[in-house]
Amino acid sequence: MKAGEDRRSRRKFLKTSGAVVAAVAAPAGAAKAGQESQSLSLSLDLPLLHAFAEAVLPAEIGADGVRDALRDFVTWMNGFEPVAELPHPYLSSVEVQYGPPHPAPRWASQLQALDLLATRQHGSGLADLPVEKRRELIAADLERHDADADLPRPAYAGHIAVGLLARFYSRPRIADLAYGARINAAACRDLASGAVLPPPLATDGVQG
Amino acid sequence: MPRVIEADVAIIGGGISSAMVAERVAEDTEASIAVIEAGNRIFDFEDRFNTRRRFLDYGENPYQGDHIPGHSCKNAQSRAMSVGGLAMHWGGTTPRYSPEDFRLRSLFGVGTDWPISYEDLDPFYQEAEERIGVAGEPGPPEYDPRSGGYPMDPLPTSYNLTLAKEWAEKSGIPYWRNPVSKNSRPWRGRRECIRCDTCSICPTGAKYSPDFTFRSLLGAGRITLHDRTMVRRLVPRADSDAIGQADAFHRDDPDDPVTIRARHFVLAAGYAWSSHVLLMSAGGRFPDGIANRSGTVGRFITGHRWVNAFVSVPMRLYPGIYRQDSLLSKRFQHKDDEAQPDGKYIRHDLRIWESDVGKRARLRDDHGNLLLGDAALNDWRRRIETGSLRMRGYYDVIPARESALTLEPNRKNRWGDPLPRIDFVDDPVSAELRGYTEQKIEERFRRILTAGGGAMLNISFASDYDHPGGGCRMGDDPDDSVVDAWGRAHDHENLWIAGAPTIVGSGCNNGTLTFAALSLRTASRLTGEL
Numbered sequence: 059m060k061a062g063e064d065r066r067s068r069r070k071f072l073k074t075s076g077a078v079v080a081a082v083a084a085p086a087g088a089a090k091a092g093q094e095s096q097s098l099s100l101s102l103d104l105p106l107l108h109a110f111a112e113a114v115l116p117a118e119i120g121a122d123g124v125r126d127a128l129r130d131f132v133t134w135m136n137g138f139e140p141v142a143e144l145p146h147p148y149l150s151s152v153e154v155q156y157g158p159p160h161p162a163p164r165w166a167s168q169l170q171a172l173d174l175l176a177t178r179q180h181g182s183g184l185a186d187l188p189v190e191k192r193r194e195l196i197a198a199d200l201e202r203h204d205a206d207a208d209l210p211r212p213a214y215a216g217h218i219a220v221g222l223l224a225r226f227y228s229r230p231r232i233a234d235l236a237y238g239a240r241i242n243a244a245a246c247r248d249l250a251s252g253a254v255l256p257p258p259l260a261t262d263g264v265q266g
Numbered sequence: 267m268p269r270v271i272e273a274d275v276a277i278i279g280g281g282i283s284s285a286m287v288a289e290r291v292a293e294d295t296e297a298s299i300a301v302i303e304a305g306n307r308i309f310d311f312e313d314r315f316n317t318r319r320r321f322l323d324y325g326e327n328p329y330q331g332d333h334i335p336g337h338s339c340k341n342a343q344s345r346a347m348s349v350g351g352l353a354m355h356w357g358g359t360t361p362r363y364s365p366e367d368f369r370l371r372s373l374f375g376v377g378t379d380w381p382i383s384y385e386d387l388d389p390f391y392q393e394a395e396e397r398i399g400v401a402g403e404p405g406p407p408e409y410d411p412r413s414g415g416y417p418m419d420p421l422p423t424s425y426n427l428t429l430a431k432e433w434a435e436k437s438g439i440p441y442w443r444n445p446v447s448k449n450s451r452p453w454r455g456r457r458e459c460i461r462c463d464t465c466s467i468c469p470t471g472a473k474y475s476p477d478f479t480f481r482s483l484l485g486a487g488r489i490t491l492h493d494r495t496m497v498r499r500l501v502p503r504a505d506s507d508a509i510g511q512a513d514a515f516h517r518d519d520p521d522d523p524v525t526i527r528a529r530h531f532v533l534a535a536g537y538a539w540s541s542h543v544l545l546m547s548a549g550g551r552f553p554d555g556i557a558n559r560s561g562t563v564g565r566f567i568t569g570h571r572w573v574n575a576f577v578s579v580p581m582r583l584y585p586g587i588y589r590q591d592s593l594l595s596k597r598f599q600h601k602d603d604e605a606q607p608d609g610k611y612i613r614h615d616l617r618i619w620e621s622d623v624g625k626r627a628r629l630r631d632d633h634g635n636l637l638l639g640d641a642a643l644n645d646w647r648r649r650i651e652t653g654s655l656r657m658r659g660y661y662d663v664i665p666a667r668e669s670a671l672t673l674e675p676n677r678k679n680r681w682g683d684p685l686p687r688i689d690f691v692d693d694p695v696s697a698e699l700r701g702y703t704e705q706k707i708e709e710r711f712r713r714i715l716t717a718g719g720g721a722m723l724n725i726s727f728a729s730d731y732d733h734p735g736g737g738c739r740m741g742d743d744p745d746d747s748v749v750d751a752w753g754r755a756h757d758h759e760n761l762w763i764a765g766a767p768t769i770v771g772s773g774c775n776n777g778t779l780t781f782a783a784l785s786l787r788t789a790s791r792l793t794g795e796l
Contacts, residue, residue: 116643134323145327145355145466146345149730151338154345157325189639197636200629207630211325220629223642227627233586236627236646243586244322246462246470249450252587253422 102166104132106173109185113192114219115226119235127226134225135162138213158213165218172199234259269524271492273300274796276512276528278497278543279535280305281351282398282778283765283785285476287532289397290789292488295796299489301480302514302526304539305348306331307493309477314469321467328467329354334496334517337679339538339671340687343734349493350476351536353778357465357590358447358473360400360779362391364599365411366613367773370664373601376611376695377664380770381742381751387783388413390790394782395445398474399453402445409596410442418450421459424588426620429581430655431593434618437717439710441618444594447474447779455482465590492516495524498683499547500531500556500761508760509556520681530792533738534764534785537567541671541737541767542686544748557738557748557755557763564671566739567688568772569731570660571700573614573707576623579720583653585622593618598659598710599774611695612703614661615774616710621656624723625649654723657714659707660774663731664693671737690731733777738767753788764788 111124111131119127144155176184176195184192196219203217212228215221226232230243239256275291277284280303288299308329310317317328332348344352365384370377392414394400401418404410420443423431431441448459449472459472471478483489494517503510512526533540541564547556555563595616598605606612627646630636637645669691673684692700704727715722741747744756749768755761765781768788773780 114638116640118640118643137320138324139326142324143327143330144325145321146333149343149732151340151342151345153338154333154335193638197638200636205629205636207628207634209627209629213324219638223627223629227642227646230586232627236643237584237650239584241584241586244463246460247587248460249422249458252424252461253428255425256584256587 102132102135102162103169103173104128106169106183106185107131109192110169110172110196110218111222113189113196114222117189127222127229130229131222131225134212135160138162161213161215161218161221165215165221168199168218172196175199269522271300271302271490271524271526273298273490273526273528275299275530275532275792276526277301277532277534277764278512279303279351279533279539280349280476280480280491280493281534281536281765282353282476283536283781284351284532284534285353285479286394286397286782286785287534287764287789287792288483288489289479290786291793291796292483292486294789294793297793297796299483300526300528301489301491302495302497302512303349303491303493304337304496304517305334305346305351305493307349307491308332308354309349309481311471311477314467314471318462318464318467318469321464334679338685339542340674340677340685341690341730342538342686342688343732347539349480349491354475354477355466356475356778358468359592359776360395360398360402360445360447361594361596361615361775362410362412362783363773363775363777363780364409364596366599366601367662367771370662370771374606374611377693378741378770381740381747382787384411386751387780387787390783390787391779393786394779397454397479397786398447398779398782399449399456400445400447400779401450401459403443405442405594405596406440409440409600416445418453421446421448421450421461421591424591424620426583426585426587426653427591427593427618429583429653430579430618430620433579433581433655433718433720434593434714437714439595439597439616439714441593441595441616444592444617446590448472461588463586463588463590492524494518496681497526497535497543499549500533500543501547502550502552502556502758507551507758509758515681530760530762530795532762532764532788532792533767537735537737537766538671538686538688540763542673544738545671545673545686546683552757557757557761559757560745560747562667562739562746563748564686564737565667565669566665566736566770567669567671567690567731567734568663568665568736568739568769569690569734570614570663570772570774571728571730572658572660572732573704573711573725573727574656574658575708575711575725576621576723577655577657577711577715577720578624578723579653579655579718581653582651583620583655585620585625585653589620591619594775596774608702610699610702612661612699612706613774614659614703614707617656617658617660619656621654623656624654655720657711659710660732661703661707662696662771662774664696664771665736666691666693669736688734690734731772733772733775735766735769735772735777735781738763739770740768741770752791753784754791762788762792 209224274297402416738748764785
């Protein structure tokens with residue numbers, strides 16, 4: 059994809075993403091999230107996030123896949139409840155455990171810093187760099203953050219790249235893409251269908 | 267809120283043992299029944315698809331508020347405390363104990379025989395399986411005897427476990443489906459399982475949890491349920507050793523005492539809080555606590571340890587369809603030369619689950635290189651050409667008398683009551699055999715790997731006990747036990763203790779079904795006196 063097309067794609071996403079954020083104000087399972095959470099995800103520069111995602115996520119999923127992944131990521135952020143009560147650990151009597159604060163402000167500042175770094179090192183913002191160059195910058199930033207091999211739960215990700223990838227790879231449809239089969243993890247299903255080899259994934263890849 | 271609660275039967279505690287006793291007494295008698303629970307009433311069924319969604323997306327507790335802040339038992343199995351108890355969260359796994367578990371002294375010369383046999387408990391196992399709805403397939407009768415069939419056929423074996431069973435049985439060790447309290451067909455008003463695979467928060471009610479029983483009994487007007495009501499002590503009558511009342515308070519109004527009066531008191535507060543109440547009740551003619559003339563209240567806390575391994579196997583698996591499903595083998599719970607090859611006491615189960623350990627997407631490859639863009643997906647695809655499984659063995663640990671729950675005078679809840687702690691202590695026989703047992707189980711894992719192919723990814727050994735019980739163990743000798751073979755306190759004719767606290771040993775299998783069966787056996791005797 060040429061840089062010009064890239065920018066047009068991002069502009070398209072800019073328009074789309076505004077609608078996405080509005081549309082995800084009350085997604086399934088996000089009922090507990092209030093206005094505070096929504097404003098946190100809105101503080102992320104969505105066109106910049108899109109440029110960032112293009113470098114982090116597999117190219118194989120295509121432009122539609124990136125848009126879908128970002129829609130899911132933003133929805134997830136909008137539904138996040140800071141410092142939520144967590145399940146009690148098994149075989150432990152420790153006091154009630156609570157989750158982390160909202161990661162969006164931390165991630166927003168990292169994204170902004172990457173953009174500034176791109177400008178200072180290359181004379182143009184992250185979004186205007188070729189994907190490979192963006193990836194190099196992001197990889198260097200991840201090395202500075204000493205990111206582990208294992209992907210954590212998204213909210214615990216110290217770096218926005220880890221958060222995005224953790225959410226992306228936790229999605230059942232991405233597991234299906236990797237396995238080439240319709241496992242459809244975490245979906246309720248009739249008893250018999252779980253007993254047979256999952257059918258192959260349709261040729262349209264991520265859909266389904 | 268009532269300041270005086272009066273009933274024919276007061277059941278203290280609101281978990282699965284309480285539910286079994288309440289249901290049986292309600293069915294068999296006209297007695298009035300009051301259920302007293304310190305935790306909250308979380309009747310959340312109608313909202314479970316939503317809470318399940320948030321559990322999946324955000325890892326949130328699907329049972330918000332299922333605890334009492336600042337009120338915990340150190341080293342207990344879980345922090346949870348609510349109507350339904352731990353059986354709200356449970357995985358619904360329902361194997362029985364083995365016949366050998368009840369006769370360790372007679373068969374192996376170790377531990378203590380129960381005052382009842384497996385055959386004595388068998389009809390109550392059957393009744394518990396009917397009430398909570400168990401789906402299963404019988405194992406080989408020499409290892410897994412039962413007088414009747416399972417109420418429901420087993421859930422169909424998942425694709426992954428079908429392959430895992432073929433793989434594991436190349437070792438010559440028989441495996442069969444672990445029974446579960448999940449409906450393979452509609453059962454007692456609850457739906458058939460649709461494999462949502464989040465059994466700790468079952469959105470359809472196909473997995474049994476005690477809230478269904480309590481809601482049903484409340485709807486029929488057969489019980490009163492007093493949640494957020496904490497019992498502090500049991501008080502004996504002035505003219506006899508019978509229990510006259512329980513002193514309690516409502517957590518919303520702790521300065522205003524609540525008095526509970528009943529003809530019979532059933533303590534069904536689990537292995538930790540049952541002993542806690544009895545020890546808290548010390549005073550007057552009972553300076554060491556209620557039901558504690560033997561000095562064994564809180565003692566002989568039992569459980570089993572585990573050896574757990576994740577293994578890579580030479581077959582393509584598809585994790586994520588039904589991870590809760592597991593295979594079971596009781597082959598090494600039996601008494602024979604293969605199970606105990608060196609004449610030493612070793613008994614354990616074997617379990618197998620599907621797993622994705624070592625098979626998840628990751629950020630770095632084996633050399634530490636970052637995987638961005640297509641690299642991560644390609645790396646993932648390469649690694650899932652083979653599958654992984656989880657193997658585990660629970661091994662029996664004989665508790666010492668010093669394996670005990672005690673009160674910590676300096677650690678108190680917000681109402682000023684001392685909180686309990688548990689210290690697990692092995693009997694010298696188990697302490698001496700611990701290393702040998704762990705090594706033997708690891709050898710058996712490797713035997714399976716050698717026969718079926720594959721490699722050990724990692725192995726770990728438990729430090730504390732799982733599926734604990736005890737603290738009010740049953741026995742025929744009042745000098746060495748708290749309750750008789752029916753769960754009645756030796757020292758108090760109208761005090762009964764139900765379920766987990768009464769067990770003598772934990773065997774090698776999950777305990778909940780046994781706790782439920784024991785509770786029903788206690789209820790069967792109690793109803794004869796109402």
